Amino acid sequence: MSATSAVRRIAPRIPWPIALALAMAALLLIAALAAPWIAPFDPDRTQLLRRLRPPAGFEGAHPAHWLGTDQLGRDLVSRALHGLRTSLGIALIGSVMGCLIGTGIGLLAGYLRGRVETALMVIVDAQIALPYLLLVLLGLAVFGTSTWVVIALVSLAGWENYARLARGQVLSLRERPFVEASLALGAGPGWVLRQHIMPHLAAPLVVQFTLGLPAVLLLESSLSFLGIGVQPPTATLGRMIGEGRHQMLTAPWVVVVPTLVILALTLCVQAIGDWLRDRADPRA
DSSP states (O other), X not given: OOHHHHHHHHSOOOOHHHHHHHHHHHXXXXXXXXXXXXXXXXXXXXXXXXTTOOOTTSTTOOTTOTTOBOTTOOBHHHHHHHHHHHHHHHHHHHHHHXXXXXXXXXXXXXXXXXXXXXXXXXXXXXXXXXXXXXXXXXXXXXXXXXXXXXXXXXXXXXXXXXXXXXXXXXXXHTTSHHHHHHHHTTOOHHHHIIIIIHHHHHHHHHHHHHHHHHHHHHHHHHHHHHTOSSOTTSOOHHHHHXXXXXXXXXXXXXXXXXXXXXXXXXXXXXXXXXXXXXXXXXXX
């Protein structure tokens, strides 16, 4: 048996739509990381003599601007790359922080039980019941609209899902024989959580992360669209859509370009999350 055939037998088969989604997501991530080096223009450079130029192939297009320019003559390729870098960076950092907060609360609630669990789950239920967008607006009004304030507020979106997931897993695992045997042999709570609970939590948390990331990305884009997220001149995908909505009839490419980037990223991550959820489900 050749090495290639052995790898094919061992490695799980990935459907071609998922492989395409993985490749597209990786390409978008690389483009976001390399935006300062591959962007053809400064994203904030205005050229009023080239304003509202259409993409290449249309009448009036400028050869230097492949996807056209916006109402201030800024290159849409450069703006989209830097906007993707900012929006994706905020969504990733916010999702990681939300995952850490929710997982920590869920671990404590599921393992300690009693009054600690009751108090923590009341906080989780309150987070679910409150209209989160209004809380974000209040936070931005009180603390300002700096990038780190936006990241901190975005990180609080969806942490309750991680908390409920972690608590449920801990309640199930703590009754397993191997956990009871470790406790009977004198293992402490920290050792049990680190050696027995966390390894079993990794797969569900990864699935939840991939399913929750598009929602966080859309939340950041919505805030930027409304003008209360990251402030100019920093480019974000939502702000590009918000600034170009007045040109939708005369220059639709100003809105279509960032919209397609958001659509491609969210669809790819959502497809990957659905596939991981199916792979992690023993009933599938």
